[in-house]
Amino acid sequence: MKVNNSYIMRMLLSYLPILFITISVLIFISFSIMNQLNVRNAIQANNLTAKYVTNMVDSSLKNISIDAQKLVETGGTLQKFLDAPSDKGLEFDISNLLNSLVIRYGLIDSVYLYRAKDGKVLDQSTIRPLSQFPDENFVRNALDQPYTGIWSSPRQRISGGFSGSTMVQVSSLGLKIPRDSGSLGYLIINVKNDALESYIDQMIDHTITTAELYDSQGKSFFNADQSVSSSNRLSADVVSNYTGWTYRISIKGGQLLDFLFHGSTLWILLGLSAIVVAIGSTFYVTRRNYKPIESILHRIERFSSIVKTGDSKVKANEFAFIDQAIERLITNNMSFQEQQQEHLVIRRQQFLQMLLKGEFSDDRGSWEQERQHFGLSAGHFIVGVLELDSYVQFGLKYNPNDQSLFKFIISSVAVETAEQHGLRIVAEWIAKNQLVVLLISSESSMLEHQMLQLSEQVRAWVEGHLDFTVTIGIGAPVDEDCSIARSFEEAEAAVSRKVSLGSNQIIDAVEVRGRQDGEWFDYLEIIRTIVRQLRMSEQDWQGELKGLFNEMAVHHLRKEDVDRLLHYLIFHLDYELDGSLSEVVKPWQEEIKPTLAAAIERSDTLKQLELDFQTALALLSAQIVELSQSRRHNTLMREIRDYVAEHYMDPNLSLTLLSDRFQISSKYLSQLFKESIGENFSDFLIGLRIDHAKRLLRETDAAVQDISDQMGYSNPTSFIRVFKKIVGLSPGQYRESLTKIAARGSGGLDDQDGFEKSEEQEDSRSAR
Incomplete structure (x- = not known):
């Protein structure tokens, strides 16, 4: 019997066009979605690049502003220049100071200082009256401005001398001296726009990206005739919170990408329309092809009684199908319950995190909902x-x-x-x-x-x-x-x-609660003593280290405070060894320093930390002792050092006296002093005398005049100048700071000013 398959072929031919249209639409949608993803990635890349450029430029400008503010602080070198009588040496020092600022920051074009007392301007090279200064108009306008410390819009700066002048595009920062009145003078820093453009160009890819910079009024930094315009959808504008400038990052060919973005939306609309047509066609074709089946069902209904009394095997298969469906339903329900339980755990963790951070305090509705959900x-x-x-x-x-x-x-x-x-x-x-x-x-x-x-x-x-x-x-x-x-x-x-x-x-x-964290200044003194004794091969460092840990234990310091102190000890050792004991630097860097850092990371108690530091520093001390013993004239230099430490108060003590006493030339003695101790003789002697003076200021009520006499200074002014150069404070200020610390009690390790002051004092002494 030959079977006629014309109905099946007709069904297939009816659905094939719909299938073809549907697949085509899906392909179009896939391409459009991929296109949209590419465009969105481009937009996101623009935003990230613009934010990065903004942060980098703002960071550089902030650093320049911070250094400039340090220069104009009350009592600084600039104020001495502005307030004191004219002095060629001081003018030369200030000029070098301004020039060092230009060298430190490549963005700076020029720096000059206006002195209100005599109306003169000092730059990196010369000092001249304001009337002869090329940038006179800007200086005069800046003096009339009520606010300072703000970066200006791009402007034309006149540079050059009497032989000729050039115009340079710059943005300027002006600071009054003093900050509240500007009665002494005015400091102006100019950043070259070309340098800004080069700096930004280093952070972008020119093959695909362009960058523009506009001030708060929309004026372009890099194109004088161009002003800010409305951005397209593929460019990113970021306004700096610091300068108010607008950074725009755009992609080359942005118009084409923008067209593709709109085109993809059009394709989606066309695709959705095609899908609607395909669905309608499917319903129409299905309805037309269903008519023969419907006719058959009507015919079956006439014989329903015959179907009900048919083979029981069919009924058994129907019940098996129902059983399988119910089993699948139960399995799916159990899987759903497990997922809900996992979601509940995650939700519980998120709720607890927000609860501990107090993030629900402003949203009482959400808070009440979550609290009721968890039964709180x-x-x-x-x-x-x-x-x-x-x-x-x-x-x-x-x-x-x-x-x-x-x-x-x-x-x-x-x-x-x-x-x-x-x-x-x-x-x-x-x-x-x-x-x-x-x-x-x-x-x-x-x-x-x-x-x-x-x-x-x-x-x-x-x-x-x-x-x-x-x-x-x-x-x-x-x-x-x-x-x-x-x-x-x-x-x-x-x-x-x-x-x-x-x-x-x-x-x-x-x-x-309420326990004191100890005085940061005291901890730093102990640390510096430990480092000095290690560097000088003195065995008392072990007792000082034990005292340091005892102090931290007595004051119950927090973990972060202990880590901070010990990291400072490592930093100070690193600095001292690199400056005076270069032979020990390699084993220190490769073995001992990583051991100390690992001990801070893994140890939970001061007892374990003390043991690890004692072991590692003992190894370092042994290496330093071995190095000291191997150096030439070690015994002689130890005798000389002991003699100096015993007679450092003698005003006649000098290299000549030591040379006569120990029968060695003064020039060679100076060289041995530098090699053995790491300091020249005069610095070492002054350091001992200043340490003794600090002790007298801390522990006695002796007048500065008396202390100066004991130090061997015939003129107290010379003593005060030397003391301030090394310590960073005058003797009176030093004693006053100790009185304030004692009155305030233990300021804790959160007193950042005390920590920075101590570091400045140490840097001042090391600079000698």
């Missing part, structure tokens, strides 16, 4: 932060799966312990080594006691059942949900004190 009723709260001790060793000892298992065990122990006492907590890991425990209670009287009891039980369980320990910091209880962030900050601060208080314990915020 209004009440009283307290936060505890559990931190794994010696986390570096923990990470090296266990693989990631074991680490996750231990963290799950610890959080489960906290939850189960809380449930045993009828407490409600939220416990989540917010960092790789920190678990936050939020205790919620309707009563505030026993809240802190409950948290202490819960924390102690968890700590004891971990110590008794696991191979590592934990330290828990507890914040203060709070009565409002918006204050939970404050309790969390106190708990974090408390647990960070374990570096000085010790690990494997409970640290309450009440125990460390």
Whole structure:
């Protein structure tokens, strides 16, 4: 029997055009989407490039402004020049100072200083009256401006001398001296627009990108006749918060890309229209082809009774199909429930993070919704932060799966312990080594006691059942949900004190609140003493190092403060060794310095840090001693150094006296002094005398005149000038600063001004 397949062929031929149209539309949509993605990537690249260029240029201009502001500070060298009588030497120094600023920053075209007292202008090369200065008009206009310290719009600066002048496009920064009145003078710094353009050109790819810069009024920096216009969709405009200038980054061929962007949208619209037509055609063709099947169904309905009493095997297959469908439905539902549970965990972690940061305080509606979702009723709260001790060793000892298992065990122990006492907590890991425990209670009287009891039980369980320990910091209880962030900050601060208080314990915020962090100046003095004794091969450095760690332990410094001090010790050693003991620099850089840095990173307690530093610095000390013993005339130089240290108060002490006493030429003695000690004789002698003077200023009430006489200075003015050059302060100011520190108490390591002042004093002494 021959089967007629004309119906099947007709069905296929009916749907093939629709299939062809649909596939074509999908191809068009794919190309249009890819085109849009490329355009969006180009826009994003423009934005990123514009922001990067803005940040880099602003950073350079800010650095120039900061250095300029330091120059015009009250009491500085510039003020001496502006206020003191004319002095060729001082004018030469100021000119060199201005020239060093130009050399330091390649963007600077010129720097000049106007002195109001006599109306003269000093630049990098000469000083002349304002009337003879090429840029006279700008200086006079700048003097009338009420505000200074703002970068100007691009302008034409007249440069040159009497033989001729040229016009240079610059942007200027003016600073009054002093800052509030400008009564002494005016400092002007000019940045060349061509240098700005070259600087920006280095940060972009000219093959695909162009850059423009406009001031706040829309005037172009690089094209004088061009002004800012409306940007297209493929260019990025970024306005600097610092200068108010507009940075525009555009892509070459942007008009073509913009056309492609609009064209892709058109293709999508055409594609959607084609899909609608295809769907309509499908319904029409299906309806037309369904008519024969519909006719067959009507015929089957006439024999429905026959179908119902048909073969039972058909019914069995139908029930099997229903069973399979129900099983698939249950499986899909279980998978959906698991996904919902995972989403709930992630949502819980996000909610806790925002709760600890206090981000819901301004959105009460979202806060109430999340609180009801997690069952957090209004009440009283307290936060505890559990931190794994010696986390570096923990990470090296266990693989990631074991680490996750231990963290799950610890959080489960906290939850189960809380449930045993009828407490409600939220416990989540917010960092790789920190678990936050939020205790919620309707009563505030026993809240802190409950948290202490819960924390102690968890700590004891971990110590008794696991191979590592934990330290828990507890914040203060709070009565409002918006204050939970404050309790969390106190708990974090408390647990960070374990570096000085010790690990494997409970640290309450009440125990460390209000404790003084010690005087930063004293810590720096101890560090400098350690470095000096190491450099001079003196064995007393071990006692000084032990004293440093004892001071940090007594004042219970935080981890970040301890790290900061020890990093300063490493920096100071690096600086001293590079300057005076070059032979030790290589083993120091390759072995000892990395060991000290690793010790700071991995150690959790001061005891371990002290042991690591003692071991590493002992190795360094041995190398320095060996080097000192191998140098020529080591014994002789030690005798000379001891003699100088004993008679440094003698006003007649000099290289000539030492040369006669030790039977060695003064020139050769000076050379040996530099090689052995790292300083020339005069600097070493002045350093000893100034250290003694500082001791007298700190420990006695002796007048500056008396101290000057003891130092061997016949004129107190000479003593004050030398003291200020080395220390950075006059003797009176130095004693006054010590009085203020004593009255204020321990300023803590957060007193950044004290830290910077101490560094400036050290730099001043090293500059000798």
